[in-house]
Amino acid sequence: MTTDPNAAPRARPRLHVVTGKGGTGKTTIASAIALALASEPSRVLIAEVEGRQGISQTFDVPPLGTDETRIMRLAGGGEIVGLSIDAKAALLEYLQMFYKLGRAGKLLEKFGAIDFATTIAPGVRDVLLIGKIYEANRRRRDGRHKGDAAPVYDGIVLDAPPTGRIGRFLSVNSEVADLARVGPIASQAGSITRLLESDQTVVHLVTLLEEMPVQETLDAIDELRAKSLRPGAILVNMVREPLLDDLALEQARAGRLHKASIRTQLADAGVRVTPELVDGLLDEARDHAQRIDLEREQLALLEATGLPIVQLPALAGGVDAGSVRELAALLMPLFVPSPVPPSVPPPVEVAVQA
Known part of the structure; x- marks a missing residue:
């Protein structure tokens, strides 16, 4: 607030x-x-x-x-x-x-x-x-x-x-x-x-x-x-709340998330890893980063009004x-x-x- x-x-x-x-x-x-x-x-x-x-x-x-x-x-x-x-x-x-x-x-x-x-x-x-x-x-x-x-x-x-x-x-x-x-x-x-x-x-x-x-x-x-x-x-x-921290969001935005690390984590979770799956996750991560950027831009516009702001989950x-x-x-x-x-x-x- x-x-x-x-x-x-x-x-x-x-x-x-x-x-x-x-x-x-x-x-x-x-x-x-x-x-x-x-x-x-x-x-x-x-x-x-x-x-x-x-x-x-x-x-x-x-x-x-x-x-x-x-x-x-x-x-x-x-x-x-x-x-x-x-x-x-x-x-x-x-x-x-x-x-x-x-x-x-x-x-x-x-x-x-x-x-x-x-x-x-x-x-x-x-x-x-x-x-x-x-x-x-x-x-x-x-x-x-x-x-x-x-x-x-x-x-x-x-x-x-x-x-x-x-x-x-x-x-x-x-x-x-x-x-x-x-x-x-x-x-x-x-x-x-x-x-x-x-x-x-x-x-x-x-x-x-x-x-x-x-x-x-x-x-x-x-x-x-x-x-x-x-x-x-x-x-x-x-x-x-963002699904990724700020560092991961920056990497996702720039397309620099580490594919090998993603494949390893998926395999450790018992997921069958395919190139299509990894590429799809990278696309979703980039879209998520862009959505967070948009939300932060919109919040800044609201803050500029000088009114009290309450964020509700x-x-x-x-x-x-x-x-x-x-x-x-x-x-x-x-x-x-x-x-x-x-x-x-x-x-x-x-x-x-x-």
């Missing part, structure tokens, strides 16, 4: 937005962040907006709905609550909250107005999705949205859209506020924008050490900064609740202030409850 020791201290964020190019493991990392935060112990909400049910699959629980539902409770007292945000349900809730439409809202849904607003009207869907997160962030334990009572959630993790869309997704409320200058829509849009641009919110970027994901990450960082949004950490996923056994705990333990130094618990407490319950 790399950090700037001279950086001015900031308020600890409560809303962690997680984005990344498709295929980088964004949902897995978002789940690991939620688990790291909950181990403090804290009550953490993790929400998704793409309807893929990735969170329920990661935690191996039934599909999430539009109600906030407990999906894990830790032995140390922490708790994770899950939510799959649906734009249509959010709009009906919004109409009832601000306009008291009640049954009239159901009639709008029957005649297709809700579907129109959430699929056709530019930006409305994203405003509604983020609005649910905004409401959860404001809600207090006494049921109010203002006052001195503690928040319902100590932290919120949003499994957000990919890097190619994240800037517009998070800035759409400022655009709506400019269009609707008065009324509850403008007021809420302005409030959401202030939350997203404040120190309470950070955007973490998940990437692989490959050219396309890294370039999308760099582009997203520039876009976020241009929109007054705050990038958090770069989380490099699926990192594999590839999970040999695939993704399950246990492997997410492993990733959460590696993320704890970044997300949990000192003193850091020695490990993520095991779950005492992994079940969906109302």
Whole structure:
């Protein structure tokens, strides 16, 4: 992990937005962040907006709905609550909250107005999705949205859209506020924008050490900064250690690995040695060296952003609740202030409850 020791201290964020190019493991990392935060112990909400049910699959629980539902409770007292945000349900809730439409809202849904607003009207869907997160962030334990009572959630993790869309997704409320200058829509849009641009919110970027994901990450960082949004950490996923040391990599890169030594080691291992086998291994070693060179180049580009970087290993056994705990333990130094618990407490319950 790399950090700037001279950086001015900031308020600890409560809303962690997680984005990344498709295929980088964004949902897995978002789940690991939620688990790291909950181990403090804290009550953490993790929400998704793409309807893929990735969170329920990661935690191996039934599909999430539009109600906030407990999906894990830790032995140390922490708790994770899950939510799959649906734009249509959010709009009906919004109409009832601000306009008291009640049954009239159901009639709008029957005649297709809700579907129109959430699929056709530019930006409305994203405003509604983020609005649910905004409401959860404001809600207090006494049921109010203002006052001195503690928040319902100590932290919120949003499994957000990919890097190619994240800037517009998070800035759409400022655009709506400019269009609707008065009324509850403008007021809420302005409030959401202030939350997203404040120190309470950070955007973490998940990437692989490959050219396309890294370039999308760099582009997203520039876009976020241009929109007054705050990038958090770069989380490099699926990192594999080199199979050869630096000397062997240099030799492989130059085609100077010692064939006789390779033949001897293969024979000692009981492998039938052929010229084709040795030549094939030399080709693979050269390709491996070139891949390591590329990964180091990409890592240098990420380091140039000045953001904290955490490298997370590839999970040999695939993704399950246990492997997410492993990733959460590696993320704890970044997300949990000192003193850091020695490990993520095991779950005492992994079940969906109302």
